[in-house]
Amino acid sequence: MKSTPYLLSLPALLLFGAIVIIPLVMTVLLSFHDWGQYKGIEPVFTLKNWREVFTDSYFLEMFWRTFRIAFFVTLFAALLGAPEAYILNRMKSPWRGLFLLVILGPLLISVVARTLGWALLFGGNSGLINKALVSMGVISAPLPFMFTETGVIVALTHVLMPYMVLAVWAALQRLDPQVENAAVALGASPFTVVRRIVLPQVMPGILSGAIIVFALAASAFATPAIIGGRRLKVASTLAYDEFLNTLNWPLGAAVAVLLLVALVAIVVGASRLVERRYAQVFG
Amino acid sequence: MSFLSLEGLSKRFGTHTAVDGLTLSVEKGEFVSLLGPSGCGKTTTLQMIAGFVEPSGGAIRLEGRDLLAVKPAKRGLGIVFQSYALFPHMTVVENVAFGLEMQGVAAAERTRRVGETLELVGLGAFTGRYPRQMSGGQQQRVALARALVIRPQILLLDEPLSNLDAKLREEMQIELRQIQRTVGTTTILVTHDQAEAMALSDRVVVMNHGRAEQIGPPHEAYERPATPFVANFLGRTNLVNGTTVRPEKIWFATSGLAGKVRTRIFQGNHWLYQVETAGGLVTVIRQNTGEAMPGEGEAVHLAWAAT
Amino acid sequence: MSKNGPVALVYHTLFVIFMLAPILVVCFVAFTPEGYLSFPTDRWSLRWFYAIGRYPEFISAFWRSLWLGALSSAIAVAFSVPAALAIGRHRFRGRDAMTALFMSPLMIPHVVLGIAFLRFFTELGLGGTFVGLVLAHIVVVLPFALRLTLASAVGLDRSIEHAAISLGASDRTVLRRITLPLVLPGLISGSALAFINSFDEVTMTVFIAAPGTETLPVRMFLYIQDNIDPLVTSVSAVVIAVTVLALIALDRAYGLERLLVGRSADGR
Numbered sequence: 001m002k003s004t005p006y007l008l009s010l011p012a013l014l015l016f017g018a019i020v021i022i023p024l025v026m027t028v029l030l031s032f033h034d035w036g037q038y039k040g041i042e043p044v045f046t047l048k049n050w051r052e053v054f055t056d057s058y059f060l061e062m063f064w065r066t067f068r069i070a071f072f073v074t075l076f077a078a079l080l081g082a083p084e085a086y087i088l089n090r091m092k093s094p095w096r097g098l099f100l101l102v103i104l105g106p107l108l109i110s111v112v113a114r115t116l117g118w119a120l121l122f123g124g125n126s127g128l129i130n131k132a133l134v135s136m137g138v139i140s141a142p143l144p145f146m147f148t149e150t151g152v153i154v155a156l157t158h159v160l161m162p163y164m165v166l167a168v169w170a171a172l173q174r175l176d177p178q179v180e181n182a183a184v185a186l187g188a189s190p191f192t193v194v195r196r197i198v199l200p201q202v203m204p205g206i207l208s209g210a211i212i213v214f215a216l217a218a219s220a221f222a223t224p225a226i227i228g229g230r231r232l233k234v235a236s237t238l239a240y241d242e243f244l245n246t247l248n249w250p251l252g253a254a255v256a257v258l259l260l261v262a263l264v265a266i267v268v269g270a271s272r273l274v275e276r277r278y279a280q281v282f283g
Numbered sequence: 284m285s286f287l288s289l290e291g292l293s294k295r296f297g298t299h300t301a302v303d304g305l306t307l308s309v310e311k312g313e314f315v316s317l318l319g320p321s322g323c324g325k326t327t328t329l330q331m332i333a334g335f336v337e338p339s340g341g342a343i344r345l346e347g348r349d350l351l352a353v354k355p356a357k358r359g360l361g362i363v364f365q366s367y368a369l370f371p372h373m374t375v376v377e378n379v380a381f382g383l384e385m386q387g388v389a390a391a392e393r394t395r396r397v398g399e400t401l402e403l404v405g406l407g408a409f410t411g412r413y414p415r416q417m418s419g420g421q422q423q424r425v426a427l428a429r430a431l432v433i434r435p436q437i438l439l440l441d442e443p444l445s446n447l448d449a450k451l452r453e454e455m456q457i458e459l460r461q462i463q464r465t466v467g468t469t470t471i472l473v474t475h476d477q478a479e480a481m482a483l484s485d486r487v488v489v490m491n492h493g494r495a496e497q498i499g500p501p502h503e504a505y506e507r508p509a510t511p512f513v514a515n516f517l518g519r520t521n522l523v524n525g526t527t528v529r530p531e532k533i534w535f536a537t538s539g540l541a542g543k544v545r546t547r548i549f550q551g552n553h554w555l556y557q558v559e560t561a562g563g564l565v566t567v568i569r570q571n572t573g574e575a576m577p578g579e580g581e582a583v584h585l586a587w588a589a590t
Numbered sequence: 591m592s593k594n595g596p597v598a599l600v601y602h603t604l605f606v607i608f609m610l611a612p613i614l615v616v617c618f619v620a621f622t623p624e625g626y627l628s629f630p631t632d633r634w635s636l637r638w639f640y641a642i643g644r645y646p647e648f649i650s651a652f653w654r655s656l657w658l659g660a661l662s663s664a665i666a667v668a669f670s671v672p673a674a675l676a677i678g679r680h681r682f683r684g685r686d687a688m689t690a691l692f693m694s695p696l697m698i699p700h701v702v703l704g705i706a707f708l709r710f711f712t713e714l715g716l717g718g719t720f721v722g723l724v725l726a727h728i729v730v731v732l733p734f735a736l737r738l739t740l741a742s743a744v745g746l747d748r749s750i751e752h753a754a755i756s757l758g759a760s761d762r763t764v765l766r767r768i769t770l771p772l773v774l775p776g777l778i779s780g781s782a783l784a785f786i787n788s789f790d791e792v793t794m795t796v797f798i799a800a801p802g803t804e805t806l807p808v809r810m811f812l813y814i815q816d817n818i819d820p821l822v823t824s825v826s827a828v829v830i831a832v833t834v835l836a837l838i839a840l841d842r843a844y845g846l847e848r849l850l851v852g853r854s855a856d857g858r
Contacts, residue, residue, distance in 0.1 A: 008676035009688060012669045012732070016691055019725050023706035024698075030709055084605045087598045099602070101837070101846055103609050109833045110790045112810045113826035117612025119818055120619055120627065128615065158612060169847075190595075219699030221793035222807075226814055236701035236793070243705060243797065253709075256702045267697060335752050355755045362756045368749035372771045381767075382757030433757060 031254035041249055049254035059238075059255070066234040066259075069149060069224070070217035073156045077213045080157070081164035082206050086198065088165070089172045100169070107162035115223045118155040122146045122227070147229045155227050156217050163216065164209040171205020172198075207274045215267050219259065235259040286311040286469055287332075287437060292341035294327050294493075301327040303493035304341065309437075309471065314463055316472040316480035319490035319516070325473045328490075329439055332471065334358055345436060356385075361430030361468070365442040367422045369414040375401070375425050376410045382433040400432040403462060420451050427459070431466060438463070440472040444479060456482050477517050481505065489513045521565050528587050530555075530568040535577060539586035540565075547579050558583060613830060620827035622820050638824035648825055651809040654720070655789050658805060662727035663735065663784035667777055669728070670736035674773070678743030696733045703730065704797030711798060718800025726798055730791060731784035738783060738849070742776030779844045786836065 031049055034042040053059045088099055106114060121128045122145035130142035145151035175198070183197045184190075221236040228234065233241070235255060242252030285308035294302040302324040309315050317325035330336040332343060334355030343350040350358060370378050376397055383393045401407050404424040414422055423443060430438060443459075444452045460483050463470050474480050480487045481501035489497045489504060489512075497509040508514035514527055521528045523540065531553075542560035549555075554576055556567040565585060569576060577583050594602065622628050623635035642648055670692075676682075677689055695703065707726045708717070716722040746769070754768045792807035799808050806829065813822050840849060 005676035005680035005682045005685070008672040012673040012692060013688065015669055015728070019707075019710070020691075020694065020729055023710035024702075026709050026713070027702070027706040080605065080608075083598075083601065087594050087602050090594050090598075097841075097847075099606065101841055102606060104846060105834070105837050106609060106613060108786045108790070108837055109613065110792070110807050110810070110826070110829050112792055112807050112814065113616055113829055114612055116810075116814060116818070116822060116826050117614075117616045119814070120615045120823070121612055123627070155612075158608065161609065215697065215699075219701060221701055221796075222811055225811070236699060239701050239705060240796070243708065249705075249709070253705060256699070256705045259699055260702045263699060264697065333752070333756060335755075355752075356758050356760060358756070359758070360756055362753060364749040364753060366747055366749055368747055368753040370750060370754070370768060381754065381759075385758035385763070429753070429757070 033250045035250045049251045072153045073217040074214040076157045077164040082168045085165045085168035104162045115226045151227045160213045163212045167209025168205045171202040204278045288344045290342040293339050295339045314470045314485045316484040316487045318480040323490040324493035329473045361435030362439045363426045363443045367426040379429045400428045404428045438468045438470040530566040533567045533587045536586035539584040617827045620824040638820045651806040655806040659785040659788040662788045663781045666728045666732040666735045667781045674739035674743045693733045695730045700793035704794035708797045727788045731788045734783040735780040738776045738780035742773040
């Protein structure tokens, strides 16, 4: 029957129509409403919030910071995570499963708890990392981690790392191990095998992992809120402040909608590029 | 009146015609194969008989009544699928008993018939196993038992042996033939393997582009192919001086068509030759009788009986 | 498989330390006997675990999170099974758009969802209610439930159902005896993943929870915003312990790799 799939998905469609699409549309509309300290939200049409978001250098700087952090997190996750996935993939049976659990497991542990761990490690000047670095003589004075971009990047890289390892791991699983052996038989060194044989084949995995990590880093909330504090705002913590502290909902909505649009554009654009680039080889 | 008849059966998918006016009568107890390359419409035909695909035109009658008016679940046909389609979450016994359960057969009777059928296919000792614990050949037997236990009016086999290795396939062919003889169920086999079709069937239906090119006993179709397609599909052929000759019907003689052996391949029970002649390359198959045969590069003469 | 060289093993060790350090630090500090943040050196103490009992808001938030996770994941699975059967087994107009819609909560920043739900529920009079939390969590965990049920629906051999039909099974019998049992593993793992994601969700929930409907992660987050003391480390240690136990159970039952990678049927 032609109508069967529609009937089957009708409940979920209705649910999403009612509590995803309508609220999102309402949020977009909210960003065009006016707000005043004493009058509250006024349902009129105004571009005031959007003008403010686009012209005020405060917002520009904040968005720039958000995407800069996301970029470095993505870069470090790829540089550190891809080799680890490769090493994991070469391990023998019991170790492989164990370490996969150890590295992917944190994904399911509360992000608040994980970030708290970094807050303890950074912990002002007396944090564990600074103590260790000073005692090893790497640095003479404690480095500031709390309330800095560096701290946020380190903690976010840790929080999002499993996604990267997972994506590269999945790509490695599709690799035919015989191909590596073939390259070795033809006289390739281990380094050449990685560079010429393995890397090109897992590149789609690294890139799709990068897209996920970037999107999640740019929209991360709990980690920048705890490590960055009130001094170091990113898009999501700023929107949170507008909503729950300043109570300027329309302005917060404009920030949130802009974040959503920018992210969707970047993610969809990047996915298209990756697909087009690799469709011929891996279609 | 024939037992099962397909009358002008057609199936179109959009602009593509998968089955094009197929007419076929099957007698009770007969073993008929639908044979052809992939995309020839044989599987679609089987699926229309089973009821999983609705015909665009034509009729299917079983003992005179309209089968298309009967729901797939009520047709009472036994089907063995290419993937076996065993229920992975049920044991062998549960798999085989499923159809009887659907028919409301009492538990005691069910146990008896399941046991009987498993004995028939040689799986009496495997009752408690799950499909994934069995080899391909054993799974194949379970699928066969599951289809046979409901005593179907017709047994439909969809490429049942294609997932088995060559040796096992041959064994299963023999066994399948014996089982079919024992129970006497009218059987329709879909296959792309001409050797399998010829080994098993009373009649073959050679299909191409949705049409039946020839319907007849295997021997007849092989010896007197109705079309070049049938001739080619059922075995190797040579086109020499305008006549079609099977390679095994050509022998080396002292006179006849002159040629030179280009390659010679030993295949155990026979030799396969490619001979260069003025009329083109000719394939020759000679039984291995242990005698000395012409070697590569040797000049030979080819002869064959006029047909 | 060739083995890893010494350089690779050193790298691997450092990587594992990096991944585990923050989690282990939280667990260690939780055992401090002192009244301030410090590592227990000579003496271990459970005082901060006992202290949790004196903060009823943590206890009630814990139970609320459990209920919220159970309810929202169960409902999300109920919605996603028919949708997965539709998407996984039929070709129809709007199929890709529909899949994208159902998967969209993965891509929409949770801040945006939080804001949207805050506005929406306030208008509906559901602001700060448990019902609102359940509705919002159904939406954010549905992609996880759908992804795994979809993987098993796609992996299902159609001819298995045809076999059941040919043996005389009615549509209802096929669904009950064949289809549902075969998608059950995906369904169970989908609900487990959905549950964990609901249990951990903080970003969206922090917008829509009010005092009295705070979940455990929200309560922890708000607490940390004010001050970081050993109490929050002991609460975190409990959360970590619960998750690790669930994780090990899941890994044994289904395989963590399969759970997270799925059978990559939807290409993600």
